[in-house]
Amino acid sequence: MYSARERVENEEWIEELHEIAASIDLDADARSTAIDLFLSNLPDEERSKRAVLAASLYAGALIESDARSQGVVADAAGVARLTIQQRWKEILREAGMEPPTW
Known part of the structure; x- marks a missing residue:
C-alpha cells in the first residue's frame, strides 16, 4: 500500500497517467487501478517511473477488463x-x- 504523501509527491506522474489513459480511451476503473498499482510499486529511481507507469496502465486495464x-x-x-x-x-x-500464463 502507499501513503497519501506518495500520492502527493507523484502528482505529476499521476497526471501523466491520466493523460496517457485518456489517449487510449481507458475507462475510469482501469485508470484508478493503474494509479493504485503505480503508487504501490514506485521505484526509487526517477528514471524507472515511466516504465512502472506504463506497466501499471497495462496491468490495470487487464484487471478491469478494459485491456489494450x-x-x-x-x-x-x-x-x-x-x-x-x-x-x-x-x-x-x-x-x-x-x-x-499465456
Whole structure:
C-alpha cells in the first residue's frame, strides 16, 4: 500500500497517467487501478517511473477488463513494448494476484 504523501509527491506522474489513459480511451476503473498499482510499486529511481507507469496502465486495464495491447500502451507512454512485457506480471504479483500464463 502507499501513503497519501506518495500520492502527493507523484502528482505529476499521476497526471501523466491520466493523460496517457485518456489517449487510449481507458475507462475510469482501469485508470484508478493503474494509479493504485503505480503508487504501490514506485521505484526509487526517477528514471524507472515511466516504465512502472506504463506497466501499471497495462496491468490495470487487464484487471478491469478494459485491456489494450502492450504495443498500444507502450506507444502512448513512450516506452518500448519490451519494457511493459518485462514488468507487468511482477506488478500483478506484488498486488497479490496471479498473472495469467499465456
